[in-house]
Amino acid sequence: MSKILFGGISHIKTLLNFAIMGFPMPRTWRWRFAKLGGVNVVFDPDKGLKRWFIAESVHFDSVYPQNITIYNEVHITRGCTFLTHHLDTKNPDKEDIHWQENKITIMPRAFSVTHTIVCSNVTIGEGAIVGAGSVVTKDIPPYEVWGGNPAHFIKKRGV
DSSP states (O other): OHHHHHOHHHHHHHHHHHHHHHOOOOTTTHHHHHHHTTOEEOOOTTTOOOOOEEOTTOEEOSSSGGGEEEOTTOEEOTTOEEOOEEEOTTOSOTTSOOEEEOOEEEOTTOEEOTTOEEOSSEEEOTTOEEOTTOEEOSOBOTTEEEETTTTEEEEETTO
């Protein structure tokens, strides 16, 4: 009966991810809800600090949230979306819908600027910056600035 009323554990995770999206709270607290919603939040004990900055209106995919890994000191600003599944158009079964799973990894000190969409099997490298409104479809190397739709290399950080 509880499955009928509440939709099971996956729907509870979806509600927790929804809480991340718009509930007013400090940006340094949202990672706790992301973790409860299934996102892998990785703490580096050598750093001694648990610091993640997740702004409001961030959407973590609720189908496979466990496929998203976020390392320490990551900054995710307003309106970013992380998609861990897409329609499998190569599946020969045309009468049913099949999903392809993706994995997203965001390395330490990476910065995802407003309204970025990450929608493939990608790793955003350590210290990388993804520009506002970008659509990330491939890996971003460490300490590089990328932007655009699709995201492309702009420059090395500090240059």
